[in-house]
Amino acid sequence: MSSVVVVSSENLDEKQQSLTTSVVQAADKKVNLLGMSRAELEKFFEDLGEKKFRASQVMKWIHQFFVTDFAEMSNISGKLREKLEKICEIKAPEVVHRNYSKDGTRKWVFRVGEGEGSLVETVLIPAEDKTGARKTLCISSQVGCALDCSFCSTGKQGFQRDLTPAEIIGQLWMANYSYMEDVPVAERERTVTNVVMMGMGEPLLNYDAVLSSMRLMLDDFAYGMSKRRVTLSTSGVVPKIDQLAQDIDVALAISLHAPNDELRNELVPINKKYPLQQLIAACQRYLTKDGNESARRHVTIEYVMLEGVNDHPEHAQQLLKLLKNLPSKINLIPFNPFPHAPYGRSSRNRIIAFQKTLSDAGFVCTIRQTRGDDIDAACGQLVGQVADRTRRAEQWQKKVAQRQEILRTQG
Numbered sequence: 001m002s003s004v005v006v007v008s009s010e011n012l013d014e015k016q017q018s019l020t021t022s023v024v025q026a027a028d029k030k031v032n033l034l035g036m037s038r039a040e041l042e043k044f045f046e047d048l049g050e051k052k053f054r055a056s057q058v059m060k061w062i063h064q065f066f067v068t069d070f071a072e073m074s075n076i077s078g079k080l081r082e083k084l085e086k087i088c089e090i091k092a093p094e095v096v097h098r099n100y101s102k103d104g105t106r107k108w109v110f111r112v113g114e115g116e117g118s119l120v121e122t123v124l125i126p127a128e129d130k131t132g133a134r135k136t137l138c139i140s141s142q143v144g145c146a147l148d149c150s151f152c153s154t155g156k157q158g159f160q161r162d163l164t165p166a167e168i169i170g171q172l173w174m175a176n177y178s179y180m181e182d183v184p185v186a187e188r189e190r191t192v193t194n195v196v197m198m199g200m201g202e203p204l205l206n207y208d209a210v211l212s213s214m215r216l217m218l219d220d221f222a223y224g225m226s227k228r229r230v231t232l233s234t235s236g237v238v239p240k241i242d243q244l245a246q247d248i249d250v251a252l253a254i255s256l257h258a259p260n261d262e263l264r265n266e267l268v269p270i271n272k273k274y275p276l277q278q279l280i281a282a283c284q285r286y287l288t289k290d291g292n293e294s295a296r297r298h299v300t301i302e303y304v305m306l307e308g309v310n311d312h313p314e315h316a317q318q319l320l321k322l323l324k325n326l327p328s329k330i331n332l333i334p335f336n337p338f339p340h341a342p343y344g345r346s347s348r349n350r351i352i353a354f355q356k357t358l359s360d361a362g363f364v365c366t367i368r369q370t371r372g373d374d375i376d377a378a379c380g381q382l383v384g385q386v387a388d389r390t391r392r393a394e395q396w397q398k399k400v401a402q403r404q405e406i407l408r409t410q411g
């Protein structure tokens, strides 16, 4: 069914009128402007018979002043505001749960989609750094994930659906807005300083929506973030890494987790399709494309520390060899256990010894702090409380029950 929204068509010539009709009729409901990139918004306004620069005006209202009511957009004529109110909206995903921790960590659970919808999570982790207070937001790109890494609770949920650009950028919008709700519009400022695409989902498998959201993050009329402060994390979808290199300049993180193919096939199954040699080569290409750009001086290597699985001294030695020709910083992530997880977290001593081997060889190697534990909010641990509704989750639960039964009968 087409929309019943009526647009005032006075002052429009015939061509503009037909374009306007198509914009309006294409929509069964109001068009959500929140997730539109600058190019899309410019086209939207042109299709309405308006000047392109309206796009940047409206973007500033949305993403810098956190205004969702067109009536408050004081530099837009009353007539256009009325028109916009009728055909579009600015709508972030619904927050069903929020939790603000004592240490400054904040977590939101959003409902996305129609009806009961699905739940996704976003977490904001504060830290002090050289430049002052850093606030890093960990954003989700999909509901669930198809890639089924064996240590990841999102993977255990299976894949439900891709998030739309409005649902992705809506997480950043909401996190900023949470500090601004009571601040007068004219005094509002963006608070989130860094974004990592490390929440639920594999961002490179929802490529277009993630790309247009990251464009908004970098856009001076939206969040204006520095490209070094926007990081995409991937488990290694090699062809998409090459596409990313062409399309945008952001920092890249690779979820490596194993230094050889045999182990990585087990932990990160997409490795069977794109083995380590191909992945490392893709990272090298990513860095050499516009190699002087500051976001591309190194890749971050994420390595989750799983007790007795990938934390032996020989794994550290293999890692050194593997990364020999790749400018990289290594981030060791203490494993976050989740119910029925088949792994344990490496001991502190083990992690420090692993770090020492890498640092002694000249690598910058950090250990991720597990902040926000009191609200179960650490990155990579984002779906603990969320209902599993997929077949894979059922199968997983069946497997766990079978294993428990075997253990019980064995005494």
Ligand code: SAH
Binding pocket: 151, 152, 153, 197, 198, 199, 200, 201, 202, 203, 233, 234, 235, 254, 255, 302, 304, 333, 334, 335, 336, 337, 338, 379, 380, 381
């Ligand atoms: N799909 C992308 C981004 C989301 S996962 C990727 O895999 O990179 C974000 C990070 O959290 C990844 O490095 C992932 O390997 C890590 N992670 C997932 N489950 C974890 C767990 N239980 N403990 C610690 N880190 C985990």
Ligand code: SF4
Binding pocket: 145, 146, 147, 148, 149, 152, 153, 154, 155, 156, 199, 200, 201, 202, 235, 255
């Ligand atoms: Fe997906 Fe990343 Fe989890 Fe692997 S680690 S299952 S790619 S979200």
